[in-house]
Amino acid sequence: MQPSTPGTPSAPPEPHPPQLTHTVENGVATVVISNPAKRNAMTAAMWRSLPGLLEGLAADAAVRALVLTGEGETFCAGADISSLRNPGEDPQALSVRAEEALAAFPKPTLALVRGYCVGGGCQLAAACDLRFAEQGALFGVTPAKLGLVYPAASTRRLAALVGPAAAKYLLFSAELIDTERALRTGLVDEVLPAGELGRRAAEFTRILTTRSQLTQCAAKEFANRCTDREAYWAEQARNSGDAAEGVAAFLERRTPHFDWSV
Numbered sequence: 001m002q003p004s005t006p007g008t009p010s011a012p013p014e015p016h017p018p019q020l021t022h023t024v025e026n027g028v029a030t031v032v033i034s035n036p037a038k039r040n041a042m043t044a045a046m047w048r049s050l051p052g053l054l055e056g057l058a059a060d061a062a063v064r065a066l067v068l069t070g071e072g073e074t075f076c077a078g079a080d081i082s083s084l085r086n087p088g089e090d091p092q093a094l095s096v097r098a099e100e101a102l103a104a105f106p107k108p109t110l111a112l113v114r115g116y117c118v119g120g121g122c123q124l125a126a127a128c129d130l131r132f133a134e135q136g137a138l139f140g141v142t143p144a145k146l147g148l149v150y151p152a153a154s155t156r157r158l159a160a161l162v163g164p165a166a167a168k169y170l171l172f173s174a175e176l177i178d179t180e181r182a183l184r185t186g187l188v189d190e191v192l193p194a195g196e197l198g199r200r201a202a203e204f205t206r207i208l209t210t211r212s213q214l215t216q217c218a219a220k221e222f223a224n225r226c227t228d229r230e231a232y233w234a235e236q237a238r239n240s241g242d243a244a245e246g247v248a249a250f251l252e253r254r255t256p257h258f259d260w261s262v
Contacts, residue, residue, distance in 0.1 A: 039077035051101035078119025
């Protein structure tokens, strides 16, 4: 390799391929959607890889919560249509499989949204338990622009989240809505000023990691209407020391130390 000439600007780094990256730190797994050349649009390979990635993180006892976000100033602008043309491959099946894997993740999930959260990106955000957005983010569900039928499971999840009328507004019009309307309809849970999203996410996920995972996992199933495991969770509660630790910590005016894991 020829050395660079002094005073000559070096070539910009080669852009990395579209990918999902992840880190685990202080009990929080952070999954980053990374395809900056296309506003973090999800390629077919990214859709395919997400369920396996989530399965591994769910099995990791060190993971107490999961954050999903996009690289840079965009969450995800949807599906990378150019990558979804393989014959015999159903693009919607790929996205639904990934969405269902995210919705089924047993521990709390939080989408951190900056910039565009559109199409498949909104589909993924809706599959998370909670969504925090930076002021100025834009949300949209856009199959009506492409003449597509939005998947039934995704439609039901959206309607359960924002209500039937708001879901119809998004699906019928394919218009983008701002954070104010997203907050009002329940599509997002908190809106943060520019520059504050990362700090708030770190603070909130730290809180999540100190709470009872037994409570969180059972509550997640019940809230998602998975009521066929009530006996299972009752048994887990009887065999867990979480309740005793919680009461003791309250009486002793100290922080509880829960050690139950999925």
